[in-house]
Amino acid sequence: MKILFYSLLCLISFGITERGAEALPTTRVKTFPSQGDHSPASAPGFLLYPSLGDHQVYLFDHRGRLHHQWAIKTVRAKLLPNGNLLAIVDEALHEYDWSGNQVWEVRAEEGEIHHDFERTADGRTLFLVEKRFRHLPSPEAEYSKAKRRVRSDIAREVDSAGKTRWEWHFDRSLDIHSCGTRPCAKGADAPIWRKRVRDWSHANTVRFLPPNRWHDEGDPRFAPGNVITMARNLWSGYIVDRKKKQVVWSYSENPLGGLQFPHEAHMIRKGLPGAGNILIFDNGTRERGSIALEIEPTTGEIVWKYENGTRFFSNGHGSLQRLPNGNTLLSEDFRNRILEVTPGGDVVWKMKGPAGLRRASKYPPTFAEPLSRIVID
Numbered sequence: 001m002k003i004l005f006y007s008l009l010c011l012i013s014f015g016i017t018e019r020g021a022e023a024l025p026t027t028r029v030k031t032f033p034s035q036g037d038h039s040p041a042s043a044p045g046f047l048l049y050p051s052l053g054d055h056q057v058y059l060f061d062h063r064g065r066l067h068h069q070w071a072i073k074t075v076r077a078k079l080l081p082n083g084n085l086l087a088i089v090d091e092a093l094h095e096y097d098w099s100g101n102q103v104w105e106v107r108a109e110e111g112e113i114h115h116d117f118e119r120t121a122d123g124r125t126l127f128l129v130e131k132r133f134r135h136l137p138s139p140e141a142e143y144s145k146a147k148r149r150v151r152s153d154i155a156r157e158v159d160s161a162g163k164t165r166w167e168w169h170f171d172r173s174l175d176i177h178s179c180g181t182r183p184c185a186k187g188a189d190a191p192i193w194r195k196r197v198r199d200w201s202h203a204n205t206v207r208f209l210p211p212n213r214w215h216d217e218g219d220p221r222f223a224p225g226n227v228i229t230m231a232r233n234l235w236s237g238y239i240v241d242r243k244k245k246q247v248v249w250s251y252s253e254n255p256l257g258g259l260q261f262p263h264e265a266h267m268i269r270k271g272l273p274g275a276g277n278i279l280i281f282d283n284g285t286r287e288r289g290s291i292a293l294e295i296e297p298t299t300g301e302i303v304w305k306y307e308n309g310t311r312f313f314s315n316g317h318g319s320l321q322r323l324p325n326g327n328t329l330l331s332e333d334f335r336n337r338i339l340e341v342t343p344g345g346d347v348v349w350k351m352k353g354p355a356g357l358r359r360a361s362k363y364p365p366t367f368a369e370p371l372s373r374i375v376i377d
Helices: 002-009 191-195
Strands: 011-013 046-051 056-061 066-070 077-079 085-089 092-096 102-106 113-119 125-135 148-158 164-169 197-199 203-208 227-231 236-241 246-251 263-267 278-285 289-296 301-307 319-322 328-332 337-341 347-352 361-363
Touching: 046 077, 077 113, 077 361, 085 113, 092 113, 125 203, 148 203, 148 227, 203 263, 227 263, 263 319, 278 319, 278 328, 289 328, 319 361, 328 361
Parallel strands: 113 203, 148 197
Antiparallel strands: 011 347, 046 056, 046 361, 056 066, 077 085, 085 092, 092 102, 113 125, 125 148, 148 164, 203 227, 227 236, 236 246, 263 278, 278 289, 289 301, 319 328, 328 337, 337 347
């Protein structure tokens, strides 16, 4: 019954043959059958598919065949170069080896670790922490002497031992009374907020800036190691100077009407097409649909985008990734669908898989040693 269940769920376009795949010696391979073959225009590699609905993290090849899985319930998972898996589980950040054994863990006293993280080559880890506090509403409020409860965020970096080496509090650098470019909710200063928690920043992305041409050309805002983050509820992305702990770049408004509930702001690394530009998954609304954006950060110019009206839409979550062949992987999470699109906007590969998709990502076969041992015909 389980094989039949997945056969119905996992529909791969341009994707999958029913031929078996050679497994790692310790891996049981399951095949997700479909028809046809993958498009030669799609990038080869392995797809990491966190399924919140199944409480599993799946590893597929580009033909849609399952090669490995970790039995964990997570909203975010990433593969590491050593073949381990880094994932958010039970409000903490955990590292698991290829066999699923936990080998590292970090927690935060303030609250849950959530949404996003990044591990550096020297073992440092950057992640987001929930922060709750009380503050006075705007002076114009009827009850200006009564503090309201607020949920905000901290970007934190720890070393391999879990010791904090750097952190940045959103509420200490941004105006806590501001709603960003998003219109403030009607009655935001009404007394009813005494009993509610205001989800203010709702950060969902945090990454280090990689080496890039803008800094090479002398722009200090884009110094490698500065931190780029996205505040969903402020409809804005920011770059934070790591040394000064100040916002040195922001992006929110554009000719398309501005960002709405955005995710996944990050800079494209050197060696990939579009290196130095910033990718953003602009979730949008049910009426408009979602838009994948590539921004030239020094001018704010949109140099590439993908949209398809309401036929491309994720009400929450969602991610995007530039691939080595110039295509872009799009994780349309709320529809459990993954697309690979060309620079011209053609969909050359797509997948509809198990329920609860959370930010799929793709890795070349040389990314990690266990991947290099998998034979794909």
